[in-house]
Amino acid sequence: MARVSQEHLDARRRQILDGARRCFARNGFHATSMQDVLREAGLSAGAVYRYFRSKDELVAAIALEVFEEVGGAFEAVSRSEDPPPPGRILGEVLRLVLGDGEEERVPPPLLVQVWAETLRSAELAEALDKGYARVREAWVRIVGAYQRRGLMRDDVPADQVARTLIGVAQGFLLQRALFGAGDVTDLENGLLALTSMRPPDDPAGRADGAPEGPPV
Amino acid sequence: MARVSQEHLDARRRQILDGARRCFARNGFHATSMQDVLREAGLSAGAVYRYFRSKDELVAAIALEVFEEVGGAFEAVSRSEDPPPPGRILGEVLRLVLGDGEEERVPPPLLVQVWAETLRSAELAEALDKGYARVREAWVRIVGAYQRRGLMRDDVPADQVARTLIGVAQGFLLQRALFGAGDVTDLENGLLALTSMRPPDDPAGRADGAPEGPPV
DNA sequence: TTGTCAAGAATGAACGTTCGTTTTAAGTTG
DNA sequence: CAACTTAAAACGAACGTTCATTCTTGACAA
Numbered sequence: 001m002a003r004v005s006q007e008h009l010d011a012r013r014r015q016i017l018d019g020a021r022r023c024f025a026r027n028g029f030h031a032t033s034m035q036d037v038l039r040e041a042g043l044s045a046g047a048v049y050r051y052f053r054s055k056d057e058l059v060a061a062i063a064l065e066v067f068e069e070v071g072g073a074f075e076a077v078s079r080s081e082d083p084p085p086p087g088r089i090l091g092e093v094l095r096l097v098l099g100d101g102e103e104e105r106v107p108p109p110l111l112v113q114v115w116a117e118t119l120r121s122a123e124l125a126e127a128l129d130k131g132y133a134r135v136r137e138a139w140v141r142i143v144g145a146y147q148r149r150g151l152m153r154d155d156v157p158a159d160q161v162a163r164t165l166i167g168v169a170q171g172f173l174l175q176r177a178l179f180g181a182g183d184v185t186d187l188e189n190g191l192l193a194l195t196s197m198r199p200p201d202d203p204a205g206r207a208d209g210a211p212e213g214p215p216v
Numbered sequence: 217m218a219r220v221s222q223e224h225l226d227a228r229r230r231q232i233l234d235g236a237r238r239c240f241a242r243n244g245f246h247a248t249s250m251q252d253v254l255r256e257a258g259l260s261a262g263a264v265y266r267y268f269r270s271k272d273e274l275v276a277a278i279a280l281e282v283f284e285e286v287g288g289a290f291e292a293v294s295r296s297e298d299p300p301p302p303g304r305i306l307g308e309v310l311r312l313v314l315g316d317g318e319e320e321r322v323p324p325p326l327l328v329q330v331w332a333e334t335l336r337s338a339e340l341a342e343a344l345d346k347g348y349a350r351v352r353e354a355w356v357r358i359v360g361a362y363q364r365r366g367l368m369r370d371d372v373p374a375d376q377v378a379r380t381l382i383g384v385a386q387g388f389l390l391q392r393a394l395f396g397a398g399d400v401t402d403l404e405n406g407l408l409a410l411t412s413m414r415p416p417d418d419p420a421g422r423a424d425g426a427p428e429g430p431p432v
Numbered sequence: 433t434t435g436t437c438a439a440g441a442a443t444g445a446a447c448g449t450t451c452g453t454t455t456t457a458a459g460t461t462g
Numbered sequence: 463c464a465a466c467t468t469a470a471a472a473c474g475a476a477c478g479t480t481c482a483t484t485c486t487t488g489a490c491a492a
Contacts, residue, residue, distance in 0.1 A: 003439080003440060003441095003487080003488080004440075004441070004486090004487065004488085008441095012441090027336060028246070028332060028333075028335065028336055029246075030244070030245075030246030030247060031246060031336060033476080033477065033478080034477080034478055034479080035476095035477085035478095043442080043443090044442060044443045044444060045442095045443080045444070045445095045478090045479075045480085046441085046442055046443055046444075046480085046481080047441070047442050047443075049478095049479070049480080050440095050441070050442080054478080054479080055478065055479090085413075086410065086413070109335045112328075112331055112332050112335060113332055113335070115328055115331075115332070115390065115393075115394060116244060116328050116329055116331070116332035117244075118394060119244065119325045119328060119329070119393060119394070120243055120244055120247060125394075128394060129395065132394075132395065143409075146413070150414070151413055151414050152409055152410075152412070152413050152414070153408075153409055153412050156405045156406065156408060156409040157405070160402040160403075160405045160406040160409070161405075161406045161409045161410065162406075163391065163398060163402065163403075163406060164384065164387075164388075164402075164403055164406030164407055164409075164410065165406075165410070166387070166391075167383075167384055167386075167387025167388050167390070167391055167403070168380065168383055168384055168387055169387070170383075170386070170387040170390050170391070171380075171382065171383025171384055171385070171386040171387035171390070172380075172383050174331065174383070174386050174387070174390065175379065175382075175383055175386070177331075177335060178331060178334060178335070178341075178344060178348075179345065179348065182379060186376040186379065186380075187376075187379075187380055187383070189372045189373070189376045189377075190372065190376040190377045190378075190379060190380030190381075191380055191410075192369075192372060193359075193368050193369055193372040193376070193377045193380075194302065194368075194377065194380065194381070194407075194410055194411055195410055195411065195413040196368070196369050196413070197301075197302070197362070197367055197368045197411040197412070198366070198367050198368070249450080249451065249452080250451075250452055250453080251450095251451085251452095259468080259469095260468055260469045260470070261452090261453075261454085261468095261469080261470080262454090262455090262456095262467080262468055262469065262470080263467075263468055263469080265452095265453070265454080266467075266468090270452080270453080271451095271452065271453090
């Protein structure tokens, strides 16, 4: 038998995934042809189709990887018992997702393509739903900690705040993909300014009052 | 002459755009074939190609429409001299974008597809850049008003706060597209809670101090 | 160690399909 | 009838995928 080592098989698979990632990040899933992927991976059609049964399978594999990496970043920072302010903690998440300087992790354009593809694939939608549920739970705990410590009014359901915070991170990643610019520090500052706002009808700045009527 | 009235021409064009919008919102630009568009619009190939020279032109027309609608919503609410709190004003924007109950405006899934396509098209990227610049200017004015009134610390550049707020709206729209759920009211509440936070090392809740060190 | 050999891995030309678009002919309207 | 719109068939190009073939690998006999 001329069976090749498992490491070799894994490396080949990764080689294909990496090449495909570059293509997909550059041109999206549908505008990238298999020929493009083959060229970028430096392999022939037959070789690639030994590792992935179809283009769809390749797309799904990459999308699931992206979910894993992004979801992992969101959960990794939620372990703290004494959570830092929202701006800092979101900054940590984003630095994990973007790759801290040296090695690039998830290119924001690829993430946008994955979002778009998720709208068309039931399999991806299910995976994203599960990942999102886990992330949301983790962040509900963070918000709960804020509320228990009296740092945040607790008459707003923690889930709504958690979703808003996750949305802030997603919006930042989207802007990174679309406009390139925007440092993580800018987001940290922006959120810092928002969290330190003073309700307009309450110049004293009491934070746990009901400055503008109860939420609906 | 069998020349048809201008109204008829406009109506036909709109009929095509509407059908294509439904298709694109459902399946994305690339997974939608021209046959799909023709069927949905109830027209033949020859008819459609009389109004749009190519599929790309049709895609661009729809994307530009979406930019116009979303950008318009962001700017429409920025006219106020005495801006409401961020949560409320963002709620207004989103209700404009989503269509206030009755008529649907921009379906969030279509918006996600437009974002993805913008990453591949220089023409769309340019249009989005211009629209984003205008929206950002408008929101810098809003944030400036907050800061001038002492409602928000002014040691954070208004542009960074504006971009963060725009990101909140984009993140909400993304979640609407991906998960369907999430009411605009939830976002208003979430932002209300965030803006009423108390800095952790400053229990008194002074809003214009420097509760956790100056921004970088 | 070296040589042999079969099985697995990789190749790339070719296939059938489907795409966006064009062409041609029939239909419609003032 | 003339001017113009619509329908539908047909086109070339490009796509994802397959398959007959060649190359490479690693166990094993000597």
